[in-house]
Amino acid sequence: xxxxxxxxxxxxxxxxxxxxxxxxxxxxxxxxxxxxxxxxxxxxxxxxxxxxxxxxxxxxxxxxxxxxxxxxxxxxxxxxxxxxxxxxxxxxxxxxxxxxxxxxxxxxxxxxxxxxxxxxxxxxxxxxxxxxxxxxxxxxxxxxxxxxxxxxxxxxxxxx
Amino acid sequence: xxxxxxxxxxxxxxxxxxxxxxxxxxxxxxxxxxxxxxxxxxxxxxxxxxxxxxxxxxxxxxxxxxxxxxxxxxxxxxxxxxxxxxxxxxxxxxxxxxxxxxxxxxxxxxxxxxxxxxxxxxxxxxxxxxxxxxxxxxxxxxxxxxxxxxxxxxxxxxxxxxxxxxxxxxxxxxxxxxxxxxxxxxxxxxxxxxxxxxxxxxxxxxxxxxxxxxxxxxxxxxxxxxxxxxxxxxxxxxxxxxxxxxxxxxxxxxxxxxxxxxxxxxxxxxxxxxxxxxxxxxxxxxxxxxxxxxxxxxxxxxxxxxxxxxxxxxxxxxxxxxxxxxxxxxxxxxxxxxxxxxxxxxxxxxxxxxxxxxxxxxxxxxxxxxxxxxxxxxxxxxxxxxxxxxxxxxxxxxxxxxxxxxxxxxxxxxxxxxxxxxxxxxxxxxxxxxxxxxxxxxxxxxxxxxxxxxxx
Numbered sequence: 001x002x003x004x005x006x007x008x009x010x011x012x013x014x015x016x017x018x019x020x021x022x023x024x025x026x027x028x029x030x031x032x033x034x035x036x037x038x039x040x041x042x043x044x045x046x047x048x049x050x051x052x053x054x055x056x057x058x059x060x061x062x063x064x065x066x067x068x069x070x071x072x073x074x075x076x077x078x079x080x081x082x083x084x085x086x087x088x089x090x091x092x093x094x095x096x097x098x099x100x101x102x103x104x105x106x107x108x109x110x111x112x113x114x115x116x117x118x119x120x121x122x123x124x125x126x127x128x129x130x131x132x133x134x135x136x137x138x139x140x141x142x143x144x145x146x147x148x149x150x151x152x153x154x155x156x157x158x159x160x
Numbered sequence: 161x162x163x164x165x166x167x168x169x170x171x172x173x174x175x176x177x178x179x180x181x182x183x184x185x186x187x188x189x190x191x192x193x194x195x196x197x198x199x200x201x202x203x204x205x206x207x208x209x210x211x212x213x214x215x216x217x218x219x220x221x222x223x224x225x226x227x228x229x230x231x232x233x234x235x236x237x238x239x240x241x242x243x244x245x246x247x248x249x250x251x252x253x254x255x256x257x258x259x260x261x262x263x264x265x266x267x268x269x270x271x272x273x274x275x276x277x278x279x280x281x282x283x284x285x286x287x288x289x290x291x292x293x294x295x296x297x298x299x300x301x302x303x304x305x306x307x308x309x310x311x312x313x314x315x316x317x318x319x320x321x322x323x324x325x326x327x328x329x330x331x332x333x334x335x336x337x338x339x340x341x342x343x344x345x346x347x348x349x350x351x352x353x354x355x356x357x358x359x360x361x362x363x364x365x366x367x368x369x370x371x372x373x374x375x376x377x378x379x380x381x382x383x384x385x386x387x388x389x390x391x392x393x394x395x396x397x398x399x400x401x402x403x404x405x406x407x408x409x410x411x412x413x414x415x416x417x418x419x420x421x422x423x424x425x426x427x428x429x430x431x432x433x434x435x436x437x438x439x440x441x442x443x444x445x446x447x448x449x450x451x452x453x454x455x456x457x458x459x460x461x462x463x464x465x466x467x468x469x470x471x472x473x474x475x476x477x478x479x480x481x482x483x484x485x486x487x488x489x490x491x492x493x494x495x496x497x498x499x500x501x502x503x504x505x506x507x508x509x510x511x512x513x514x515x516x517x518x519x520x521x522x523x524x525x526x527x528x529x530x531x532x533x534x535x536x537x538x539x540x541x542x543x544x545x546x547x548x549x550x551x552x553x554x555x556x557x558x559x560x561x562x563x564x565x566x567x568x569x570x571x572x573x574x575x576x577x578x579x580x581x582x583x584x585x586x587x588x589x590x591x592x593x594x595x596x597x598x599x600x601x602x603x604x605x606x607x608x609x610x611x612x613x614x615x616x
Contacts, residue, residue: 058494060449093559093577094534094537094559095534096475096495096518096519096532096534096561096562097386097387097519097561097562097608098387098430098431098444098474098475098518098519099472099474099475099488099490099495099518101386101400101407101428101430101431101446101474102430102444102446102451102472102474103472105428105446105449105451106448106449106450106472109448109449110449113448128406128407128428129407129428129446130384133361133363133384133386134359135358135359136359137359138357138358138359138581139581140558140579140580140583
């Protein structure tokens with residue numbers, strides 16, 4: 001499995017990742033990538049820290065797994081404090097459009113608040129909600145919907 | 161028999177077309193007099209649409225007659241009229257193959273025996289003529305076949321490229337005469353046209369006639385756009401766009417193309433909708449985890465906060481008298497419908513059924529609120545009275561969402577998503593009995609429809 005990271009212009013959805021970084025089957029490949037990722041790079045953040053956390057249906061509660069990922073994000077962001085970030089909030093498609101915009105915002109807000117509680121300066125963070133408009137998985141069952149109910153922490157100035 | 165063509169002076173019935181610069185025309189209508197027949201011996205044919213079940217009225221629409229090489233256009237106009245009437249579910253246009261007379265001029269007195277023989281109850285006759293100045297003249301009469309009585313006689317003048325609108329106006333006249341209620345065919349729909357794969361959709365604002373014809377794009381697809389809604393004048397559209405740094409509610413003049421952000425809010429704004437008088441827009445403002453509803457006066461640009469809760473309050477929609485607003489909120493734990501005063505006073509929950517209720521839209525008649533309902537993993541479109549009683553589900557399936565009302569409050573349009581990685585949304589209409597559901601054919605996936613008022 002290949003990790004394909006493409007950074008796109010800030011206006012559109014930011015990072016497309018064609019890997020489920022949390023899948024056990026990928027562990028070996030990640031080791032290789034670990035060797036390649038430059039510490040402090042966007043790839044380092046995505047691969048070694050994890051740029052996203054997942055949510056239960058209609059919830060913005062942070063699970064233990066999500067909190068562990070965000071703890072690592074906070075540590076990394078404090079080490080590499082040149083970055084500002086955009087926290088994207090997303091919802092699955094099993095909701096109505098306007099509510100999902102607010103739900104995505106609520107998720108992004110929860111992540112931002114948690115990162116702030118772990119020492120990331122609020123003025124380094126902005127949030128944006130895409131509601132159900134930017135799914136990463138497109139099947140019609142929970143295996144995809146659970147991947148779409150997410151927040152993604154995007155490094156704003158990864159190229160600089 | 162000679163036709164009494166005593167006509168009053170033509171009067172303008174429409175100036176709305178000046179909005180469409182490229183097609184600016186004057187549309188002129190006049191009544192044409194009745195053929196001198198004996199008074200009817202029986203009540204004229206009428207559809208009672210206040211009943212739950214309506215048997216569609218058999219109606220014959222032979223092709224309009226024509227002069228000057230307009231036969232093709234006359235036939236197409238007749239087809240547009242027949243299609244409008246058929247799609248309403250209240251009429252059953254009869255098979256043209258059964259017609260003794262394939263065309264019927266407005267000036268002719270029909271041979272009613274021929275039309276009674278195929279059980280037509282109403283009959284439309286028309287004539288399309290090219291005037292020396294290039295305009296089209298359309299005359300039509302609606303006949304009661306069994307009473308042998310004229311019910312309508314009208315003539316219209318318009319520019320040739322406006323012929324579809326003329327057909328819709330004639331269909332509206334027939335609908336109104338036979339049902340006693342205003343029609344809804346001379347209307348447009350603004351919607352979101354979707355192209356590209358499901359995980360990278362391009363969305364564009366588009367506008368079309370209510371029957372799916374004459375699609376025009378209002379945005380290029382560079383930015384994500386959502387939830388367009390018409391102003392009462394049909395001249396402006398308010399919608400949400402991601403074109404700026406913060407997703408925000410915009411106002412677009414569809415004649416001039418002028419576009420502006422509505423307000424200077426400290427966060428994402430979404431779910432806009434005009435007030436019935438067109439003077440204000442209500443919308444949600446997102447702040448941290450909560451969304452509250454604000455009204456913006458378009459004249460003064462002053463904003464008023466209408467809700468103040470630690471919840472998601474969104475999808476506001478005014479009652480037609482402008483005195484109340486229905487909206488959805490999860491303040492009670494999950495999405496439910498609430499009605500409050502237009503100033504935000506006294507919010508009362510109205511939905512108590514089993515499931516989640518969202519996207520409420522108040523009928524232009526005031527008698528019903530349409531909504532999306534999620535229950536058991538299914539998405540339905542339904543209606544309830546403004547006090548929450550009388551809930552009825554009109555259509556139910558994998559994913560139906562976002563109803564919008566035809567201006568006469570008899571029909572809803574909504575979008576339906578199909579499943580699968582290649583699936584996507586399409587537009588449908590359903591009448592308020594739930595009996596007559598029709599797809600609105602568009603070239604692309606289409607979502608977020610909003611119906612215009614009757615054009616005038």
